[in-house]
Amino acid sequence: MCGALHAQKCSTAIVNMQHSPSPSRIRSGLSLALCLCAPALRAFAEGPDSIPNTFAPASTPTHEIYNLSLFALTVTGAIFVSVAALLTYVCIRYHSRRSNPANEPPQVYGSLQVELAWTVIPILIVVVLFLTTARIIFAIQDQPEPANALNVTVIGHQFWWEFRYPSYGVVTANELHIPVSTHQQPEPTFLRLISADVDHSFWVPQLAGKTDLIPNHPNESWMDPHEPGLYLGQCAQFCGVQHAKMLIRVYADTPSDFAAWLKNQQQSAVNDPSVAAGRHIFESQACMVCHTIKGTRALGTVGPDLTHLMSRATLAAGAALNTPTNLRAWVQNPANFKPGCLMPAMHLSNEQVDQLVAYLTSLR
Amino acid sequence: MSDQTIPVSGSLQAAYPERGTLLEWLHGWIVTVDHKKLGILYITYALFFLLVGGVEAMLIRIQLMVPHNHVISPEMYDELFTMHGTTMVFLVGMPILFGFANYLVPIMIGARDMAFPRLNAFSFWLTAFGGLLLYYSFLGGFGLYGMGNAPDVGWFAYAPLTGKSFSPGHNMDYWALALIVSGFGTVGTAINIIATTVSLRCKGMTFFRMPLFVWLLLVVSALTLVTITPLTAAQVMLLLDRYLGAHFFDAQAGGSPMLWIHFFWIFGHPEVYVLVLPAFAIANEVIPVFSRKAIFGYPAMVAASVGIGFTSLAVWAHHMFTVGMSSAGNSFFVISTMVVGIFTGIKVFNWLATMWGGSITFSTPMLFCTGFLFQFLIAGLTGIMLAVAPWDWQLHNSYFLIAHFHYVLVGAIIMCIFAGFYYWFPKATGRMMSETLGKWHFWVFIIGFHMSFDTMHFVGLLGMPRSIYTYEPNRGWDTLNLIITIGAFVQAVGVLIFVWNLVHAYFRGKLAGPDPWDAWTLEWATPSPPPAYNFAVEPEVRSRRPLWDIKHPNDPDWKYEQ
Amino acid sequence: MSDLPIFADEPWILPSRGRIAMWSLIVAESAIFSLFVVAYIYYIGRDQFGPTPSVLDRPILNTVCLLSSSLTIWIAERAIEQGRMRRFAIFWAITILLGLKFIIGTITEFRTLINRDGLTIDANLFGTTFYSLVGLHATHVLVGLVGLSLILAFTLFGKVNRSHAERIQVFSMYWHFVDAVWVVVFTVVYIVGK
Numbered sequence A: 001m002c003g004a005l006h007a008q009k010c011s012t013a014i015v016n017m018q019h020s021p022s023p024s025r026i027r028s029g030l031s032l033a034l035c036l037c038a039p040a041l042r043a044f045a046e047g048p049d050s051i052p053n054t055f056a057p058a059s060t061p062t063h064e065i066y067n068l069s070l071f072a073l074t075v076t077g078a079i080f081v082s083v084a085a086l087l088t089y090v091c092i093r094y095h096s097r098r099s100n101p102a103n104e105p106p107q108v109y110g111s112l113q114v115e116l117a118w119t120v121i122p123i124l125i126v127v128v129l130f131l132t133t134a135r136i137i138f139a140i141q142d143q144p145e146p147a148n149a150l151n152v153t154v155i156g157h158q159f160w161w162e163f164r165y166p167s168y169g170v171v172t173a174n175e176l177h178i179p180v181s182t183h184q185q186p187e188p189t190f191l192r193l194i195s196a197d198v199d200h201s202f203w204v205p206q207l208a209g210k211t212d213l214i215p216n217h218p219n220e221s222w223m224d225p226h227e228p229g230l231y232l233g234q235c236a237q238f239c240g241v242q243h244a245k246m247l248i249r250v251y252a253d254t255p256s257d258f259a260a261w262l263k264n265q266q267q268s269a270v271n272d273p274s275v276a277a278g279r280h281i282f283e284s285q286a287c288m289v290c291h292t293i294k295g296t297r298a299l300g301t302v303g304p305d306l307t308h309l310m311s312r313a314t315l316a317a318g319a320a321l322n323t324p325t326n327l328r329a330w331v332q333n334p335a336n337f338k339p340g341c342l343m344p345a346m347h348l349s350n351e352q353v354d355q356l357v358a359y360l361t362s363l364r
Numbered sequence B: 001m002s003d004q005t006i007p008v009s010g011s012l013q014a015a016y017p018e019r020g021t022l023l024e025w026l027h028g029w030i031v032t033v034d035h036k037k038l039g040i041l042y043i044t045y046a047l048f049f050l051l052v053g054g055v056e057a058m059l060i061r062i063q064l065m066v067p068h069n070h071v072i073s074p075e076m077y078d079e080l081f082t083m084h085g086t087t088m089v090f091l092v093g094m095p096i097l098f099g100f101a102n103y104l105v106p107i108m109i110g111a112r113d114m115a116f117p118r119l120n121a122f123s124f125w126l127t128a129f130g131g132l133l134l135y136y137s138f139l140g141g142f143g144l145y146g147m148g149n150a151p152d153v154g155w156f157a158y159a160p161l162t163g164k165s166f167s168p169g170h171n172m173d174y175w176a177l178a179l180i181v182s183g184f185g186t187v188g189t190a191i192n193i194i195a196t197t198v199s200l201r202c203k204g205m206t207f208f209r210m211p212l213f214v215w216l217l218l219v220v221s222a223l224t225l226v227t228i229t230p231l232t233a234a235q236v237m238l239l240l241d242r243y244l245g246a247h248f249f250d251a252q253a254g255g256s257p258m259l260w261i262h263f264f265w266i267f268g269h270p271e272v273y274v275l276v277l278p279a280f281a282i283a284n285e286v287i288p289v290f291s292r293k294a295i296f297g298y299p300a301m302v303a304a305s306v307g308i309g310f311t312s313l314a315v316w317a318h319h320m321f322t323v324g325m326s327s328a329g330n331s332f333f334v335i336s337t338m339v340v341g342i343f344t345g346i347k348v349f350n351w352l353a354t355m356w357g358g359s360i361t362f363s364t365p366m367l368f369c370t371g372f373l374f375q376f377l378i379a380g381l382t383g384i385m386l387a388v389a390p391w392d393w394q395l396h397n398s399y400f401l402i403a404h405f406h407y408v409l410v411g412a413i414i415m416c417i418f419a420g421f422y423y424w425f426p427k428a429t430g431r432m433m434s435e436t437l438g439k440w441h442f443w444v445f446i447i448g449f450h451m452s453f454d455t456m457h458f459v460g461l462l463g464m465p466r467s468i469y470t471y472e473p474n475r476g477w478d479t480l481n482l483i484i485t486i487g488a489f490v491q492a493v494g495v496l497i498f499v500w501n502l503v504h505a506y507f508r509g510k511l512a513g514p515d516p517w518d519a520w521t522l523e524w525a526t527p528s529p530p531p532a533y534n535f536a537v538e539p540e541v542r543s544r545r546p547l548w549d550i551k552h553p554n555d556p557d558w559k560y561e562q
Numbered sequence C: 001m002s003d004l005p006i007f008a009d010e011p012w013i014l015p016s017r018g019r020i021a022m023w024s025l026i027v028a029e030s031a032i033f034s035l036f037v038v039a040y041i042y043y044i045g046r047d048q049f050g051p052t053p054s055v056l057d058r059p060i061l062n063t064v065c066l067l068s069s070s071l072t073i074w075i076a077e078r079a080i081e082q083g084r085m086r087r088f089a090i091f092w093a094i095t096i097l098l099g100l101k102f103i104i105g106t107i108t109e110f111r112t113l114i115n116r117d118g119l120t121i122d123a124n125l126f127g128t129t130f131y132s133l134v135g136l137h138a139t140h141v142l143v144g145l146v147g148l149s150l151i152l153a154f155t156l157f158g159k160v161n162r163s164h165a166e167r168i169q170v171f172s173m174y175w176h177f178v179d180a181v182w183v184v185v186f187t188v189v190y191i192v193g194k
């Protein structure tokens, strides 16, 4: 429901992205005003949102982080207010009105008591802050994995995401589908994060803090979205030319939606005889070297799995909306959307591209 | 008071050197081993690169002004932010602070020169050569696949992106070699400063009578010895990987990119304190003089600086909360990081206490130092927020982080450097910088600063990551980015006013005399500019403020200092 | 509150700048070595293929030579202090010979490792860390040897005398440091890592 609506809204935004839409301008203006205090920022966005607001948590770990951040903000805020007030006071009160420059103020060289006071008080503050922080570190990081958790392996590639569901034999890219996890029916998702090439970082601010994907160093993270919908994020560790266009979409699906989605993803690719020409091109060109389409000869793993390409809303990790026009432009020359990405332009004739796109669009 | 030298034994009458032909003049600068000339060379060099790095920042901001902007190609953008960071840290921050150190440390301790004048010159030219080498990369060979020439992997240069397979060109070699070369220069200077402070103090200048400026540079230099060298070692490993097929950071052969991350931050974290401590050093001199009070709690200040130096060696992994350390590991680095806050707090409070009860005049140097205090307070507190590890999982590599460190690097360090310029320019040139222009500079720059860097916090909280050459329009980041960019332009105006002020003052500024600020340390006891050997006879001191003792013979410091 | 500090009669003696500088250099060098040692230890036993540390032979003779060179250089230092230049020259020369023996030993060790065991720097992690750590140390020995030889040459030409004792001692600190590092390298590579 609400999730679908949101997906809709975001898609329109992407369509309009060349001429920046006015609603988003107004929104960001608003957000500036609201940013000034954290709780207000939060009130601004409950549930999934097109703004990946770290102050609009939508899962257990982010809620805990959010509460911790409010605490830290209060402590540091209090320190700021008192010290800044002191500074202002000193500047105003002791601003020189000396008539006689030779008349120096009394010289004070120090005081052990005062010195002790402003050492001990910060120590106490630090102890409190540290203990609170450590508690949350352990709570989030060492959360045991429940038996019913969904396992997903996230593989970072230059510049796209691969998602594998080992227990379901599903492989997809760039758009992660996970079940919502409600109080009545908790079903968190545990991610195993690995990298195929260089460092990346998986960050969906509303669902979980970021965790890096480092070659030879598998990491873990977990999330349990409380409300269905689309959550946005992106790669947060510089990984090369198109690091900026390594976006993430996480769909938190209702249990039934999720089951339906899984079921579809488990199927082999649609085999539609009317687009056999396109399929032939795909299998005779280099495409199959890099891409997998289940049920065909194409078994490449360099690029995203295209078996259910049309079930995704965007192309190439959010570089463009997944429409036939964009798909065509993409296949003709990926640099149209993502200059520097690792898929080469294949130099196909217009007719070939048409057939290829017809084939690709059949891959529901 | 300002038209005569203070009668410290050994001060000289102004003896301006004869000006020869242009060629002689140039030759004089190139072969010089005089610490003052080298100091000025360092500073000029750094100032030049500040403009270069600033222009790079402007280009970054122009590209990010609106979403889906096409002014700069993705390749170019990556070069720009890498070169901006590298330039600002290695070619601006380090040299400018060593420039001040070179100029001031020997005079402040009543010495005639550095301990090793020729090593000093050699170090400077190494540093200068390193900078040229880095910028030569723009001509010297391509980088990441499909990319341009200059280094383009961020100033932290995480492996394995820097390996031959991902960066086949020569840009990483330029990066590594340039920094190794300038690193040698830096270590040379650090050794020099240590030897100078330990072995060349004038009579009576015990360790506990050294100006705090000298103390802090001593700490910084010691820190440098163990800070720059890990980077050198890591870069040597990188070059071995790239040229001899070694596998230090090569994931394919079982090597670990984690090793680089650790090594880089073992360097990188202490490095930021290497940058900030000299800024503190400047504040330590300026704040007392303009408050007309002795520094409050001198021993505590020294202890806190040493404490910062030591703890800063044990906090590096707070840059690595997201790489997947154990929860115990994360917790350790949370607490060690926060401990630095305690030491730093001591310094902040001592500065406030110095101003307390004083008689403060807000001349330009003091204005900048006040701005520094305010901004450093905020920057330190956002640092504490980042140290709250779970929150850092959100804030890491977002614009909030960018905001944090620009608050320190620009809001604290650059501000202190400006203060240092206004304060010591009269000493180095004999002429005053304009107060009016100085005030303009301050207000314009600080307004631009807050426009840019305050806003960055918010856009970071809204999920905007760093190092991206463009962003989607529907995420609430547009207006904020526009404001940041405008702020950067305002800062640029401020910097231009400053440059103009420098140039103008150099030729037209009003004469300063030896002691324009009625200050207390030894450099004000010689003419402005000081003669080649600083002091004809080695001075003798009896307290931390030798000139105070002379100006107040009835109430000298040495009666009170412990 | 202190009394009037009057200096006229107080001696004002500061440490030698040469020693301070050499100490600083040693601290800086130690940091470099630490990183290579850490990398070595970190990668012990992580190789999936290629030669392992079991191919190493402990270079005992080499170690003895290098460590005793610390002794000979110390004797030379004392000699120049007392102005006994002949004795200085002899022990200085012995130091050089011992250092040379060490370098030659290292070269032969590397040669056998490369030819017999196929261990090169790009063979595997062990090769990478072994050659870089031991090689870094050998480079330092080489640099030391160049310095030692220069000083020997000056001595033979009669340009070095008692007044240079201080400088000679400062230089010797470097050589002692290189020896001390070898103790660490030896322990890590040939004892712990084997």
Ligand code: HEA
Binding pocket: A079, A083, A121, A122, A123, A125, A126, B156, B272, B273, B275, B276, B318, B319, B320, B337, B338, B340, B341, B342, B344, B345, B346, B348, B376, B377, B379, B380, B381, B382, B383, B384, B386, B387, B388, B392, B395, B396, B397, B401, B404, B405, B408, B409, B413
């Ligand atoms: C000169 C530069 C400088 C300085 C001085 C500091 C100072 C501090 N920094 Fe910052 N930092 C950087 C430059 C600097 N930093 C840079 C460049 C990066 C990013 C590098 C990159 O990724 O490219 C960075 C990143 C960075 C991170 C990593 C974030 C991340 O990557 O996710 C963290 C995390 O802990 C951090 C924390 C701190 C802390 C706690 C301090 C403390 O020293 C601050 C201490 C000061 C105060 C706390 C204020 C005054 C104290 C009081 C008024 C007393 C009362 C206070 C308490 C009791 C808390 N910094």
Ligand code: HEA
Binding pocket: B050, B051, B053, B054, B055, B057, B058, B060, B061, B081, B082, B084, B085, B086, B088, B089, B092, B093, B153, B154, B155, B156, B402, B406, B409, B410, B414, B452, B466, B467, B468, B469, B488, B491, B492, B493, B495, B496
């Ligand atoms: C001392 C250090 C320092 C300083 C002073 C600055 C100053 C500035 N920085 Fe910088 N910055 C870093 C250190 C510094 N920065 C580091 C370490 C990074 C990380 C890099 C990385 O990720 O690898 C970074 C990254 C960084 C980014 C993030 C890029 C990204 O991740 O995508 C941004 C974006 O806005 C930015 C902006 C600015 C701005 C607007 C200024 C302004 O304050 C600049 C103001 C100065 C000027 C505007 C100069 C004016 C010059 C003129 C007017 C020219 C006149 C011309 C002639 C006379 C020839 N910086």
Ligand code: CUA
Binding pocket: A156, A157, A158, A159, A199, A200, A201, A235, A236, A237, A238, A239, A240, A243, A244, A246
């Ligand atoms: Cu992947 Cu940045």
Ligand SMILES: [Cu+2]
Binding pocket: B268, B269, B272, B315, B316, B318, B319
């Ligand atoms: Cu740090």
